[in-house]
Amino acid sequence: METEKELTTPPIDLSNKVGNGDFNATGQEFKRYFIELGRLQPSATVLDVGCGAGRMAMPLSDYLTLGRYFGIDIIEPSIEWCQTKITPTYNNFAFQHSNIFNRFYNPNGTILAKDYVFPFEGESFDFVFLTSVFTHMLPEDLEHYLSEISRVLKKGGVCFITYFLLNNESVELIN
Template structure:
């Protein structure tokens, strides 16, 4: 049975990666869960690496790997301090993860991603936007930052305004950007989700 990854944007990123010609190494920052997207890359011949800060999410990824007899190289780690050498990974993505921290830490995390990326390498990063239905709810921590309840846990959600996240990619070449609003049924209720996705390339040194 074919396994379908839940995030269609991962398939788009894989297409960009396949067309780049760089060595097939990929890092997922926030790689845990019961259906790790790294599985898609592994099946396409990539050497995979993943970091995950949540033990419970790590356990789910490990159970998936054992069930499907695959080693995705997912370990405990923090996106703000990646355990990889400078310019050592061709492709890095953080999807549905980086907005679970304050904006100051988001900046640190993206600098780490850029440090580890090879010249000509690409990253995929998505952000929550102020168009999201949960924006401005919960305990406010800072501008666009809130403590909110998600699946019974208290988590940080940071939201960006129109083009606010562009600043993180000023020293890169943005290959793709999509600002989108989704309406879907979640746990029996209609919800509104706002995201902006970026695929960006690290410029080669002159």
């Protein structure tokens, strides 16, 4: 029989696709940011673009008690794990594979990021977040995603985006 941690922590081959660090601790830290900085409410309808294997979904599962969560990602095994391990327990959490081409993460993808239309109606979400997705995107694709986020975000909604930026200023600060 699986323990609760085994049910909520994906296998290492899925969890290490999202960077270093403790999978669960990172998710809990971001949950705190979403609530404190992003004003995320328990009744929110949330879109996680680049949800991976549920690193942000699991901590939110005990918070979005009146809300809904939708996660999309280009790594199909991660989506399948979430659909098998998270959705059956938290039926207000749904996950969908987006077959977007990325030469590293999804080399067999059939859709270009600049052409991808988020599979949701306009003004569907109170809160949209992307954790380090833009780090892996080219400017044209990023601009298109911003347009899609704007389309699906409700008026007054919040978008929370993180990314790794290496430019002259950040290099100076690192040094």
